[in-house]
Amino acid sequence: MILYILCFILFLVGLYGVITRRNVIKIVLGICIMEYSLNLLLILIGYVDEGVAPIVVRETMASKFVDPLPQAMVLTVIVIGLATTAMLLAIAIRVYKKHGTFDIREIKNLKG
Amino acid sequence: MMTRGMTNIVKTTTRLICGVIFIFGIYLVSHGHLTPGGGFAGGTVMAGAFILLVLAFGDDVKHLRKTEEGSSTLENLAILLFLLMGVAGMLFGANVFFKNFLEAGTMGELFSAGVIPFLNILIGIEVAAALFTVFLAFVIFKEEEK
Amino acid sequence: MEVLIAIIIVLMIAGSIYTLHSRDLLSAVISYGITGFGLVICFLLLQAPDLAIAQILVEIITLIIMISVIRISTREDVTERSTIHIKGVRYINMRTAAYIVTGAVFMIALLYFFMDATVLLDPFGVHQVRMSAAYMEVGAAITGSANLVAGVLFDFRAYDTLGEATILITAVIGILTVLRLKGRR
Numbered sequence: 156m157i158l159y160i161l162c163f164i165l166f167l168v169g170l171y172g173v174i175t176r177r178n179v180i181k182i183v184l185g186i187c188i189m190e191y192s193l194n195l196l197l198i199l200i201g202y203v204d205e206g207v208a209p210i211v212v213r214e215t216m217a218s219k220f221v222d223p224l225p226q227a228m229v230l231t232v233i234v235i236g237l238a239t240t241a242m243l244l245a246i247a248i249r250v251y252k253k254h255g256t257f258d259i260r261e262i263k264n265l266k267g
Numbered sequence: 268m269m270t271r272g273m274t275n276i277v278k279t280t281t282r283l284i285c286g287v288i289f290i291f292g293i294y295l296v297s298h299g300h301l302t303p304g305g306g307f308a309g310g311t312v313m314a315g316a317f318i319l320l321v322l323a324f325g326d327d328v329k330h331l332r333k334t335e336e337g338s339s340t341l342e343n344l345a346i347l348l349f350l351l352m353g354v355a356g357m358l359f360g361a362n363v364f365f366k367n368f369l370e371a372g373t374m375g376e377l378f379s380a381g382v383i384p385f386l387n388i389l390i391g392i393e394v395a396a397a398l399f400t401v402f403l404a405f406v407i408f409k410e411e412e413k
Numbered sequence: 414m415e416v417l418i419a420i421i422i423v424l425m426i427a428g429s430i431y432t433l434h435s436r437d438l439l440s441a442v443i444s445y446g447i448t449g450f451g452l453v454i455c456f457l458l459l460q461a462p463d464l465a466i467a468q469i470l471v472e473i474i475t476l477i478i479m480i481s482v483i484r485i486s487t488r489e490d491v492t493e494r495s496t497i498h499i500k501g502v503r504y505i506n507m508r509t510a511a512y513i514v515t516g517a518v519f520m521i522a523l524l525y526f527f528m529d530a531t532v533l534l535d536p537f538g539v540h541q542v543r544m545s546a547a548y549m550e551v552g553a554a555i556t557g558s559a560n561l562v563a564g565v566l567f568d569f570r571a572y573d574t575l576g577e578a579t580i581l582i583t584a585v586i587g588i589l590t591v592l593r594l595k596g597r598r
Contacts, residue, residue: 365571
């Protein structure tokens with residue numbers, strides 16, 4: 156139970172970064188931290204005590220596997236996360252070239 | 268005379284280990300149904316090998332643009348073939364998408380598990396090409412800014 | 414086991430707080446690696462080797478892309494004025510104080526509701542496998558794949574994988590569009 160709460164605190168740290176930082180790069184990092192905490196939470200839920208990785212060694216089934224379904228879903232999320240992070244960074248660098256700063260307040264004041 | 272890329276130490280080390288990294292990526296993709304790994308992890312390893320080459324040796328913009336075009340085309344072809352593999356099951360009489368229409372074979376051999384190795388290879392190519400294209404887009408942007 | 418993972422998560426929290434507060438953007442990006450590599454060790458301890466391989470490589474490539482972005486822009490953080498000086502005495506900015514109070518109340522409320530919701534989850538380690546029980550029993554026999562994760566990913570749920578690949582290709586097209594400076598001839 157304490158692990159779930161620690162994981163959620165990691166999520167809250169990312170949320171704090173998104174809503175308080177003014178730098179665009181810091182906001183992107185906050186979004187990445189939130190994504191990592193969600194991946195970790197899904198894998199924590201699927202863990203079974205003294206389970207082994209879900210790989211069948213022989214025809215006989217091993218005693219206990221950890222849940223393979225969250226692992227398969229999180230595996231796709233990790234690669235998508237890299238692509239979306241790169242997309243956010245591309246938008247950030249175009250904003251920097253247009254306005255000359257990463258400060259979102261300056262960008263808001265300049266209006267286009 | 269301005270030399271392109273990094274120092275000689277980095278270049279020599281890259282020459283030595285780049286091929287090994289690429290072969291490890293191919294191993295991860297092709298044994299994805301037997302050992303940990305698979306298309307996503309192996310594709311990222313292969314993209315890492317190419318990224319290491321570009322970082323160490325550098326290139327001119329014209330050639331980089333051509334490479335970007337090629338990797339982008341490869342990515343599109345890979346996802347098209349992935350979709351066709353899904354439809355192909357319907358030709359063999361199944362009425363569901365992504366039916367495993369080949370023989371399952373004996374578990375633990377390299378050629379087993381029906382269509383899963385082929386889908387693994389296609390996803391590996393797709394991920395590798397996509398990540399390499401993203402990296403090349405940033406490099407070309409940086410070079411054109413100058 | 415539980416204690417070990419708890420220690421690693423605390424380290425990840427400390428690393429991410431440093432990431433969000435450092436003055437130098439380059440050190441922020443590098444210390445962001447603490448969170449990512451801590452996540453890799455957590456995946457290894459939680460018996461997920463596929464995820465560990467993918468995560469460690471994605472972390473490295475993210476670092477390369479972020480450093481390339483910082484090298485073409487600036488590495489200085491924007492200055493944040495949280496205090497004002499009136500007659501030599503430092504006061505906290507009124508607006509900043511309002512932000513801090515609102516954020517703290519909001520986050521404590523979120524944490525409270527999450528702790529309420531954890532009652533519905535199984536405690537750590539005694540997960541009742543409901544949906545994937547069939548996958549674990551007959552999955553290896555049906556698909557012939559020794560790696561059950563690959564079996565789920567490419568046979569039972571291949572449609573999800575197709576959607577994932579579509580998102581990947583859409584993101585790449587978006588990046589190429591945003592970063593294009595000169596038109597193609």
